Amino acid sequence: MNVASPARPLEVDPLSLPTALGSWVARVVGGLRRHAVEGAGESPTSFYHEPVLMEEVLAGLVPAEEKTFLDGTLGGGGHSERLLQAGACVVGMDRDRDALAYAGRRLAPFGDRFRAEHGNFCEMRSVVPPRSLDGVLLDLGVSSWQIDQAERGFSFQKDGPLDMRMNQSAGETAADWVNQRSAEELAEVFFRYGEEKASRRIAAAIVAAREEKEFTTTLQLAGCVEKAMGGRGRKHPATRVFQALRMAVNSELDSVTAGLEAAQDVLKPGGILAVITFHSLEDRLVKTFLKERSTAFLDRPEWPEPRPNPALAWDLVSRKAIASTDGELARNPRARSAKLRLAKRR
Template sequence: MRNSLPEEEVMDGRRHEPVLRGELLEATAPKEGERWIDGTFGFGGHATALLERGCLVLAMDRDPEAAQRADLLRKDWGDRFRFIPGNFAAMAEVAGEAGWESVDGVLLDLGISSGQLDDPSRGFSFRWDAPLDMRMDPSGMRTAGDLLHELDEADLARLFAVATYPGESRRLARAVVRARGARRLQTTGDLVAAIGAARPSRKRIHPATRAFLALRMAVNDELGSLERALPAALRLLGPGGRLAVISFHSEEDRRVKQFLREHVRREPAARSGVEEKHSPMEGFVRQARFLPSKEEIVRNPRSRSARLRVGWKESRRDG
């Protein structure tokens, strides 16, 4: 079996180590011939793991660079692998066009890859002075710089509140409004300078970390995409289907947890006294959470905030 995406073929030497790979495979037990949607192809690590298990994989990513890496995988795996560029929120339409009425598994590994974070030109990180862009899909949407200049102070505070502490978001918004009054914020360095003045920098986490995360999530409407994708995945999953979501941010994890809990089938009325909310095939029969091992966190420190949540559907139609 060939090993897809060898290091020398990865663009610019940038890579991404798939997080919670072992836990994902153990929890979801992908089988030969199963149909899986990987909504967040990235560097193809998880997709390769599914292909190695004999699955058919329909992969998506909204970053055009991912399409180039997907070409390499297609050479190795032929018809078992397809890549469609776009937002995973549209997975139902994409699956329908591919002739997949139902699937056995859906994987979402949220956020951005190490490769995107480490690309100085994308503006995702404040380690380099780069244009304030932060778009995963560089076509059509507003950049981070546009948002920082278009939103009023109250909306900026709401934007920052997604990833910052109460009070901190209002301070950040005020600092941005003050700085942009003097001149346009054009680079990541401009933003760091603006908010550096807003918060003390003695803390262990760089003051800009949470502000950059909140801005990236807003630029890419990450929570909105997730909220559209979860019900679409639930509808697409056939009997025995598994939904697996890896998140790195508490707000994302909270939404996934709530969704899974809301859609876990209730006990039959006779036992619980509560009317059954879903027909057997609409909901999950159980859900669980998995965390990275200490070894993985040491090997790949970026995995430390990762959470995997899995929902399993009933495996027989007559449930």
């Protein structure tokens, strides 16, 4: 089947280069030609914003013909489109059926080289065989488009139902959480997932307010948090609370841990894992997972000598996370907190 003007495969092999990635990524990314991207039907920017760290992801995954990748967070299909343009095959997963529908239309010109699957990326073992993939990409968090849609309930700036589910056909909503959990449980969620120092004060205010009227909308909750915090500062006082609720509703950190384990099983030896994070909780989790499984020997004071690490499964492509360039930040402010970590399956 003919595919509309696929780009030339990227002829970059980062794994043949030293572990210290900073210098060679700068050279590789600087030499990559940016492609004009057109979606099927709607303009990508009208539905999903520009994917972050695009060139760095491509430099790490090195897409080409005969390679197969899993995009575990398909979203609007921006990353997948560039992989497909380079001649690769892609399996795209997403919990959001709206995202799957849009990406399916956008990527239809690539025919059977693209396949969409509805589900959480932590379930990737159910859609691809063991040790079958050349790369796995996970772009964690919520998309700008989801936040912008008031009816999805992710935004504290737009009034909508207090939902926050990535998969709107399953699970508890954010309204269920704030109306049914105890003050202690809410405070723990706000502190653990939002790193909110005033978690107990906010939780107490929510419990008191729901005795008068249950929470049903985003602005209702945002107003309660703002009142509990005594007004607005430079950052909206509900920012951390909404982040924490979203992560709890969607079991995001549990999904990340399970997804990393699954990626370890489905990647071929030499396959690449690329993970983009947007806040410190996710990044610490990914960093710790990879560090614990890329250390060849373990040492303890009570041991006479170091011992081989039985969990050894990865080689770090970069010991430090890759951040966005100044140029990308100027084009795409959403990229300011994005970090990319790359690892190679042993």
